Amino acid sequence: MLEKFTQHIHQNFPFLLDKKVLLAISGGIDSVVLAHLFHQLHISFSLAHCNFQLRGEESNGDEIFVKELAKDLNVTIFSTQFDTTNYAEEKKLSTQLAARELRYNWFQKLTEENQFDFIATAHHADDNLETFLINLTRGTGLEGLTGIPAQNGNIIRPLLIFSREEIENFAKQNSISWREDASNASAKYLRNKIRHQVIPILKEINPKLIQSFNNTSTYLQESHQIIDDRVSEVAEKVTTKNNETLQFNIEKLLQLSNPKAYLYQFLKGYGFNEWDKIYNLLHAQSGKFISTKSHILLKNREFLLFSPTKRGDLNEKSISKIDEGTKKINHPIQLTIQEIDQNAIESKNSIVVDKNLLFFPLIIRKWKNGDVFYPTGMQGKKKVSKFFKDKKLSMFEKNKTWLLCTSKDEIVWIIGMRQDRRFLANSKTSNIIKISK
Incomplete structure (x- = not known):
């Protein structure tokens, strides 16, 4: 195994x-075994152990x-102890997910504090097969069938091509001792059920199951890369970027062979x-949307607009007051207020107003x-909603717009x-104020 591992490291x-x-241990x-292999190849490494x-x-x-x-x-060696049970209860996570979150957060912290280049974990081919079968039973897309990646950012898994049997044989041949986790024998966890009850039957059917799975996993990963390449190519044709908002052209999406798959x-x-x-949403009324905790997808005429959601994006109730004499504010928007001697030309980013007509404090909402309001350049009054509609603003744009009002709630400036x-x-x-963004 040492020769195979050495070749694997030099190649990959x-x-x-x-x-x-x-090295997470x-x-x-x-x-x-991975620690011994690193040691024999003279790789510079430290150990990190979590006592859960x-x-x-x-x-x-x-420990x-x-x-x-x-x-x-x-x-x-770096070692730490976690109160995993309490953490799981506080975060409303399963014990396994809590332990995973705790250890990876700690590993990344150690990496930053001690300038490590990579975090190595000892996942092997049997782990990969178990993950594949778990994802298969739960239902997954192609990415869930490609298994555990050999590298994900700064996390590497050099043992993925080796079976548990190969690792055990190497340990016994080299008189390497290790610890057995009794919980690995328990059928309480889904992974253990698959490890002890399902995989042995599959190995009876195909004694070279691990080798076959490794080959299949490689083929799936290669196919997934082809899909990623095609998705990137199509994305360039159907999307445009406007600040933080990604716009999907609905007409172009509908011309694709399977719009749902691309979405x-x-x-x-x-x-x-x-x-x-x-x-x-491709066929819905303008204004319909679907959101998650982090993003929103909105139908806006001929586009689907995709944007991060920020606190208040959909229903902002925040109100800020500007007292008389204030020169500048920074929240919720930056404004500068100054008294000037003569009238100035109105622009998109500034207005000039008669201070005597204002009622303080001014309100931003x-x-x-x-x-x-009564728009400049027009006769009569107009609903703000109609003004937005005429300007063809999306819901994102509407909800990012602020109004400057008097204390009597009269709109001074959109x-x-x-x-x-x-x-x-x-x-x-005689008393002119200039207000600028």
Whole structure:
């Protein structure tokens, strides 16, 4: 195995030979073998061990074992203890998910503080097969069938091509000791059921199951890369970027062979799961939307608009007051207020008003149904909603727009768009204020 591992590192992870690696170690056979392999290849590494305090003295025994291993290999070890049970309860997570979140957050922190280049975990081919079968039973897209990636950012998994059997044989041949986790034998967890009940039957059917799966996984990953390339190519044709908003051209989407599949590929990483409803947005009324905790997808005429959601994007109730004499504000929008001697030309980003017509404090707020103002350059009054409609503003744009009003709630300025003519300064005005974005 050492020869195969050496060749594997030189072919697929040559950068490890002159980088600093943080090796996550549990005390189990896979991580202990990986530590010995790194040591024999003279890779610069340190160990990181998490005691999740879930198995009493057994957990403490694991911690003692890996500290002794660090001494034997003459490498640095970082160790920590987590109150995993309380963390899981606070975060409303399963114990397994809580442990995963705790350890990876800690690994990344260690990496930043100690300038490690990579985090290595000891996942192997059997882990990969188990993950594949778990995803298959739960239902998944192609990415869920490609298995555990050999590298994901700064996380690497150099043992993925090796089976558990190969790792055990290497450990026995080299008199390497390790710790057994008794919970791995329990049928309480889905992964263990698949490991002890399903995979043995599959191996009876195909004794070379791991090798066959490795080949299949490689083919799936290659196919997935082809799909990614095609999705990137199509994305360039059907999308345009406007600040933080991505615009999908509906007409071009509908010309694709399977718009729903492409929308899934575009949006799969943002928490969406109602793919039929997302597809139906293509034919929905303008203004319909679907949102997640982080993003929103909005139908706006001939486009689907995709944007991060920020606090208040859909229903902002925030109100800010400007007292008389204030020169500048920074929240919720930056405005500068100055008294000037003569009238100035109104622009998109500034207005001039007759101070004597204002009632302080001025109010900055979002628009609401029923708002009416008297736009400059027009006769009569107009509903703000109709003004937005005429300008063909999307819901995103409407809800990012602020109004400057008097304390009597009279609109002075749709900020950055149009002033109300009732407050215009003229040549006879003696007290002129200029308000600028």
